[in-house]
Amino acid sequence: MPQPLTATVQSRFPARFPTAGALLAALALTATACTSGAAAPLSDTGTDVPVRRGGSLVIGAEQEPDCADWIGTCGASVWGTYLMQAQTIPQVFDVRLKGKNWTPVPSNLMAYEPTTKLVGKQQRITYRLNPKAVWSDGKPITSADLKYTALQVRDSKAIFDKSGYDRITSIATPDSTTAVVTLRSPYGNWKQLFGAGYGVLPSHLLRGKDRGAVMKDGYSFSGGPWKIASWKKGVSVTLVPNDRYWGPKPHLDKVTFQFASDTSAAIQAFSGGTFDALYPTPQLTTADQIKALGGAARMQVQSQTGNLQALWLNNAKFPFDSSAVRKAFAYSVDREAIVKRLFGSYGVTAPAQSFQSPLLSRYASTDFSGYQPDAAKAERLMKADGWTKDGSGFWTKNGKKAAFTVTSLAGNQSRELTEQILQSQLAKAGFRMTIKNSTPANIFGRIAPAGDFQLGLWNLTDSFPNPTLSATFSGTAIPSAANHQSGINFMRIRVPGLDPVLERVDTELDDTARIEASHRAEKLIADSVPSLPLAAVPNVLVTGKRVGGPLSINPVEGPWWNLEDWGLAK
Template sequence: MKLRKYVVTTVALFALLSMSLAACGSNGSNGTAAADGTLVVGADQEPECLDWIATCGGTSWGSWAALVTTLPQAYFSHASSGSSAAYVYEPSPLLAGEATVAPGDKQIITYKLNPAAVWSDGVAITSTDFKYTFDQIMSGNDIYDTTGYANIESVATPDPTTVVVSYKERFAGWKGLFGSGYGIMPSHLLEGKNRNALMKDGYTFSGGPWKLDGGKSGWKKGVSISLVPNENYWGTKATIKKVVFRFITDTSALFQAFKAGEVDFLYPQPQPDWFPAVKGGIDGATIKATADTSSVEALWLNNSKPPFDNESVRKAIAYSLDRDAIVKRLFGPLGVNKAWQSFNPPIVAAYADPAGFSGYTLDLAKVAELMSSQGYAKGSDGYWAKDGTKLSFSLKTTVGNKRRELTAQILQAAFKTAGFEMKIKTQDAGVLFGKTGPSGDFEMTLYAQVATGPEPGNCAIFCSVNIPTEANGGSGNNWTRTNVAGLDELLAKVDIETDTVQRISDSKQADLLTGLSATSIPLDPLPNTLIFRNSIRGPVADNATMGAFWNMNLWTLKG
C-alpha cells in the first residue's frame, strides 16, 4: 500500500450519503461544464512537482489530477461491483488479461501486455518500460517510497509484450506495484536522461486517456493543471474536450467558487461553514460520499528530535487530548463523534486493532506522572519546563484551510491546559509535503495519509529502513523517523505474508506496538466526498485508492 499525503477534513453528514439535492435559494448557475466542453475542477492542493517517483511528487491532488489520468498502470483498484464494501484489483487496459503467478515457493509474476497499447507519440508500450520504471525506483536518490519494489529481484523482458517479475522476497500486495502509486514511464523518452528534470515541471508524454494540454505548459503553476484527450489512447477515448484542475487552496473560496458557477466539480475538504448550504441543497448539484475511506488523519510526531524523541513525552501528549470530544465538537451535529484508533484506514479495517490507541483518553494525572518521571516540572506560567527551558513545540499544517485553523486552535487550547506550549505554523502543501516532511524539519504535523491500494502496508511510514537519510539519498516515507524495536519485523511480515489470517494477526500486533510507543496520534477517518454539476454524467463515484478522476474518460457532459 503506497501512501500519499493529503491535508483533509471529515464530514460525517456525508458518511452514508449518495444523493441528489435541488433546493431553492441557489444562484441557479449550472457552471461551465456543458457550455464549451470544458470541465473545471476545484482543487484545494497544488502538487510540488510532477515527478511521481521523487519525494516532491507525493501529494494526493497531483496523483489524482495528473498521474492516474496520464500514465499507464498494470492494475486498477476500485470498489467491488459498485459496492463500497470491498476494494478489488482488476487488470487495466494495458494488460491482455490477469497476470499469472508461477507455482512454487518463489514468487514470479508474468504480465502479458495489450499489443494495442501505445504512448501518445504512437510508440508501443513495452516490457522495457516496466524495467525502466523499476530501475528508476530502485537506483535513484530522493525516491518517495520503495515498498514492494525493494522485494523484487529482477524484471525480465523476454519479448516486448511479456514482463516477468521475480521476487527475492514475497510481496502480498504485488498487484499494487506498477500501479497508481507511480504508474509506468516511457523508457524510449527517458532512458539515459534526467527523469526528474524532464518530468518535475510537467511532461509531454502520456500512456493514459488524458495528456497535459500543451505538454509542460499544461501546468500553470499557482493557477491550474489542464488535460485534453490523448488521441492515441487505445482504450475508451475521452469525450470531454478539456479538464481544468483549478487551484483554490482557500477552502471557503473553493465552495463559493462552486456556488458561483466558476467550478463544476469538488472533491473537497468540507468545512463547518459549508454544512448549512449543503444540507439545504445545491441547485443542480449531486452529492456523493462514502465512509469507506483510504485516509487516516493524525498528529504526526517527529520521533528523532526533541521533544518527541522521548516516548514518555509522546504518551503525555496523547493523554492531553480528549480526541472523541475534539471530533464531536467539530462534527458532532453531523454524526462524527469518535476518534479513529489505528493507522490502518477504514478500507482495511480488518487489519486494525483499536486497542492500540483507545486507551489514550484525557488524563491530566497521567500527563503529570509521565512528565515528572522525565524531570519536568510546571513553571509559574503553567507550562512544563526542565533545566530552565520551557517545553514548546510547533504544529505545522497547510495554509488556507479554515477548518484546519479551528482544529489547530482546539489542539492548542487542550495542550495549554495540559501544560504544553504549542505554536501554529502554516505552509503551502507543496512545501509541507515536498520539503518539510521528507527533511524532518518539524516537530508535529497534521495531515492525512492516503493509501493508493486496498492493502495494509504501514511499513512504508513506520519501518526504520524507510527513514529518509543522507545515506539513502533522502528516500523513504517514514517522515516521523519512527524506529520502534520489533515493529519493523511485524510490518515487514504484513507486506510479505500471503496467509490472510496470519497477516491480520501481524498487522494487529503492529497496531498495538505503535500504540504502546505512541509513535504518532491518529485522530479520525476521512470520508471522501464529491459535489458536482448534474451536467456531468457517467460512472462518477469516489475511488478511495485512486481518486475520483481515475475513470474520467468514461464521463460525458450534457447541457
C-alpha cells in the same frame, strides 16, 4: 521510501507521508453535510446520472503539477495524477472498491491477473498483456514497455521513489506480451509496480531520448481513454478522447481543467456556471458558500480515505520519553469530543482506533479503543512514575513540570481550534501545553526531521491500499545519516520487538499472514502509545446539474478516475 513533505501538494506514491494542510479542508467541510435545500447528504456510494454523447465540461482544479514526467522528482503532485496521468498512462493494477475494501485489481491492460511466486529467496512476477492494448499511435503496448519503465525507475537519476523497483535483478521478455520480473527479495507491495503512480511508458517513443524533456510539459502519446490536447501553464489542461483506446471510449468531446487555487473564487465560478465540478480543499468560509448553492450543488463525501490525523509524540523528548506519561496523556485526551466538534456534521463521530487509514481498514485493528478519558488511570500512571501535582495543579517531577509545546500549521484555524480544545482538556489533567505553530516548509523541512518538537499535529496520507506502518514506526525510519536523513519516523519511536513484525508486514506475500502481522504490530504500538490517532479526514466532490455519469471518488486515483464515463446529463 519516505515522501516529500508538503502542506498542499500531496504525493502520488504508495507510502505514508505527512501533510500539514489537509485538516484545513476537513474542518471547513464539516458543515457542508448539513446543508439546506436539496444538497446531498453524507454518502460514500456516489451517484449515477444518465448521460448523452458529446459536449464538454470545465472543471476547477486547485493545483497545477510542476511537470508531467511521472517518474521524475518533479512529477510528485497527486493533482498531476488526477488531471493527466490517470487519464493517459496505462497501469497493470487499478484500485477498485470490492465489498468494503479498496483493492488492487488487474486493469484492462492485462490479459490475465499477474502471478507471483518465490524461487529460493527471490520473488518472480509474471505479467501477460492484453494483445488488444495499443498506444495512441496504434503501436501495441508490449513487454518491452514494462522493461523500459522498470529500468528507467531503477537506474535513472532524479527518480521520485524507487521502492520495489530497486529490488529488481532481471526482467525477461520471452515474447511481446509476456514480462517476467525477478526481485532479489520478497516485496509485499508488488502489485504497486507498474500501477498507481508510475504505470507503463512507451519504449518505442522514449528509448534513447531524454524522458524528462519529452514528458515534462505534457506529451502527445496515450495508452488511456484520453489524450492531452494542451497544457497552458498557469491556465488549464485540456483532454480529448483517444480514438485508439481499446476500452470504453469517453462520452465527452473535451474536458478542460482550469486552474483556480483560490477556493472561494472557484466556488463562485461554480455558482456562476463557469465550472461544472470541483474537488475542493475549502477554507473556513466554504461551508456557508456550498450551503448557499442549495440544489445546484451535488455533493459527495467519502469517509474511506487514506487521510489520518493524529497527535505525534516525540518519544525522545521530555516528557514523552516516558511511556507512563504517554499513556497518561492518552487517558487525558477526550478524542471523541474533538472528533464530534470537527467532523460531527459529516456523521463522523468516533475517533480513529488505529494508525491504519480507512483505505487500509482490512489491515487495521482497534487497539487504541481502550484509551478513553480516565482521570483516575492517568493519575495512577503519573504517580507511579514519580510525579506529584504542584500548587497550581500541574504535574511536577524532579523540579520540572509536565509541560510541552504543540506544533502545527500557523494560520490554520482548524488546527488552532483543535489545539485550544486540547489545551483545555490537558490543563484539567495537570499538563501544561503551549502552542507554537510554524509554516509547513519549516515543520517538515527542519523541525520534524530534526526531532525539534515535543507534540505535533498533522496528517499522514496513504496513497495505495498497502500497509506501510514501517515508514512511520520502524526504528530504521528515524531520520539519520544512515538513511540520508530521509525517514519519516520523526517521533524517534523505538518499540521493543516492533521492527521485526513490521518487516514481516512489508515482505509477507500471503495476505492473511500479512493481516495477522499487521494486527500484531498495532497491538505493540497501542501498548506503548508512541503517538495517538485522532480521526480520518474525508474527501469531497462537488458536481453541478450538467454533469452526468457514475460519479464517485476513488481514494487512490482521485475524483476523475472514471472520467471516460462522465458526460452531460440527459
